[in-house]
Amino acid sequence: MERTTPAGVPKxxxxxxxxxxAAMYYYAAFVDVSDPEQVVEDFYTAYFQRDFETVAENLxxxxxxxxxxxxxxxxxxxxxxxxxxxxxxVSQVIAEQEENNPLADNLSVEVLSEYTRQGDNSALVVxxxxxxxxxxxxxxxxxxxxxxxxxxxxxxPVNQEVLGMITSDDFNALEESFRDLLQAQ
Numbered sequence: 297m298e299r300t301t302p303a304g305v306p307k308x309x310x311x312x313x314x315x316x317x318a319a320m321y322y323y324a325a326f327v328d329v330s331d332p333e334q335v336v337e338d339f340y341t342a343y344f345q346r347d348f349e350t351v352a353e354n355l356x357x358x359x360x361x362x363x364x365x366x367x368x369x370x371x372x373x374x375x376x377x378x379x380x381x382x383x384x385x386v387s388q389v390i391a392e393q394e395e396n397n398p399l400a401d402n403l404s405v406e407v408l409s410e411y412t413r414q415g416d417n418s419a420l421v422v423x424x425x426x427x428x429x430x431x432x433x434x435x436x437x438x439x440x441x442x443x444x445x446x447x448x449x450x451x452x453p454v455n456q457e458v459l460g461m462i463t464s465d466d467f468n469a470l471e472e473s474f475r476d477l478l479q480a481q
Contacts, residue, residue, distance in 0.1 A: 332419035332439045332446045333407045339448055340405035340425070348394065352387035356440050356447035358477070360386040372480045376442060402428050411459055413467050417441050417474040418449075420467065422459060440474050449474075 335354050342350035352360070357375040360382050361367045367375060367382060375382065404426045411422035418440055425433040436454045439446040 332414055332421050332437075333409060333412055335439060335446045335448065336407060336421045336423055336437050337405055340403075340423075344399060344403050346394070346399075348387045348391040349383075351390060352383045354448055355383075355386060356442060356449045357382045358440065359447075359449055363389045372477055376478075379442065400427055404429075406431075411436075411462075415467065415471040417478060418467075418471050419446055420462070420470075422454065438470065440478070442478075 339351060339354035342348070342354070357367075357379050358372070361370075361375065364382060364385050367378070370378070406424050406426055408422045408424065411420070413420045418438065421437045421439065423435055423437065424431045425435065434454055434456070435451055436459075437451045438449045440449040441447075
């Protein structure tokens with residue numbers, strides 16, 4: 297009777313697992329940074345579909361605090377650390393506020409990519425809200441990068457004249473102020 301070693305897991309499988317895990321980490325940490333234009337599109341798509349959890353996920357904690365007075369006394373670093381809690385709370389508040397606010401069925405958002413500006417800490421995205429394909433509002437979102445993902449910091453109506461007046465100096469000042477905010481303790 298010949299004795300054989302029981303079949304086990306080949307050793308190269310362990311190497312493959314480690315390589316795959318390392319690649320997944322690298323992708324998540326360095327490659328998969330949210331696109332600011334996609335954040336705006338996801339936000340409005342979710343809003344039009346009444347998916348307030350996704351709406352809240354795309355909002356900055358700094359924007360969310362205006363609806364949540366219990367967080368106004370926290371430092372920026374504390375707000376960023378409580379992101380999951382703040383997102384859950386703001387989702388609930390928005391759902392309550394929007395409960396009796398009907399929307400037209402045929403709303404959409406169109407990003408005007410020629411105006412998009414993106415930096416290390418901030419981004420500007422100009423977009424139009426459309427109803428039946430007709431522009432009803434032109435707006436600009438200012439986004440801040442929180443934990444490697446862009447989030448909407450503010451949204452404001454704009455017109456073509458204002459868009460022409462936004463300079464690179466304005467964007468550089470925004471970038472610097474967001475850098476300081478994110479580094480504040």
